[in-house]
Amino acid sequence: MKTNIDPHLVKLVQSQHPEKLLPFVRNMNDRTLAAIYGTDADTYRSIIRHLTQLAQDTAREMLNDAAFANKLDRIPFQAGQTIIAVGESTTDDLLSWFELLRHLIGLRRPQDGIRFINEGISGYTSTQTLRRMSSVTAMNPDWIMCMIGGNDALRIGPEPAKTQVDPEETAKNLSAIRHIAASRTKARWVWLTPPPINEEQAAAYPYFQFGQLAWRSKDIARVSETIRSLPDPVVDMQSVFKAYVDQPPLGPDGVHPTLEGHQAIVTQLVEALAGGITA
Numbered sequence: 001m002k003t004n005i006d007p008h009l010v011k012l013v014q015s016q017h018p019e020k021l022l023p024f025v026r027n028m029n030d031r032t033l034a035a036i037y038g039t040d041a042d043t044y045r046s047i048i049r050h051l052t053q054l055a056q057d058t059a060r061e062m063l064n065d066a067a068f069a070n071k072l073d074r075i076p077f078q079a080g081q082t083i084i085a086v087g088e089s090t091t092d093d094l095l096s097w098f099e100l101l102r103h104l105i106g107l108r109r110p111q112d113g114i115r116f117i118n119e120g121i122s123g124y125t126s127t128q129t130l131r132r133m134s135s136v137t138a139m140n141p142d143w144i145m146c147m148i149g150g151n152d153a154l155r156i157g158p159e160p161a162k163t164q165v166d167p168e169e170t171a172k173n174l175s176a177i178r179h180i181a182a183s184r185t186k187a188r189w190v191w192l193t194p195p196p197i198n199e200e201q202a203a204a205y206p207y208f209q210f211g212q213l214a215w216r217s218k219d220i221a222r223v224s225e226t227i228r229s230l231p232d233p234v235v236d237m238q239s240v241f242k243a244y245v246d247q248p249p250l251g252p253d254g255v256h257p258t259l260e261g262h263q264a265i266v267t268q269l270v271e272a273l274a275g276g277i278t279a
Helices: 007-015 023-027 030-036 041-062 066-074 097-108 126-137 167-184 199-204 206-211 217-228 237-242 259-274
Strands: 082-087 115-120 143-147 188-192
Touching: 007 041, 030 041, 041 097, 041 259, 066 097, 066 259, 082 126, 097 115, 097 259, 126 167, 167 188, 167 217, 188 259, 199 206, 217 237, 237 259
Parallel strands: 082 115, 082 143, 143 188
Antiparallel strands: none
16 A cells, blocks of 8 residues: 555545445446545555455464364355345444455355455444345345444433433334344344443544544443343354453544454354354
8 A cells, every 4th residue: 555645544445435325326436436535546446455455464364273264164154145244333344343254254265155245334323224224135145244233322412411322212223123134034143242442542532522422331231231132143242352351452442443353353253153153
């Protein structure tokens, strides 16, 4: 990647994908997409290549662990299947757990031709995800993996008294999301709870301060508890991140996982799938 590219632009391309928001944008060429980010096509392509290579290199390094690689072989994905992830920024990120899973399977099982579709959208709540489920199910997925709820727990304003989505509404949304998928597809379903956050770090983050955005650990924990109560298989990221003796692998905003954090997420997911959580 060009060394003079603004790191803020790299982060923007990594985490925000306008082509997912409107159907007609998905067909736009690189030049048009680059213009949305305020850059040129060559710079945009350079960033995409860099992030893709970083994700592939990380996956390749993870495959050096023979035991982990063997678990990938036991994941019950069948040749030709379609795997869709829905969620928020923790999924949408080009270095997310789902992108790592895409590269892990692609490197380990290239002959299977398994298709991965990332339908996570940064900033989305469970309400917005519910609205999109008809288009998700129209892709006829064989598996749907859902990590949602972190933005439901977001509080906004100088003295935020409520979350963006009330806990009771979050529970209803999650049930409705699952019902739509079950009624329109035969896809296997896996829930992932949102990772815990560092409340103090988030409160001190300049961007969140400017936007008067705040998260509270108890709100994230409540969402995770709701997800754990659902009947489908659940991979609990709360316990994964809390197992770290030192600082959990979160970025400087205290909310979003680092690349190491996404490695921890995909590792736990692979172990759960290989262990037959959907059997």
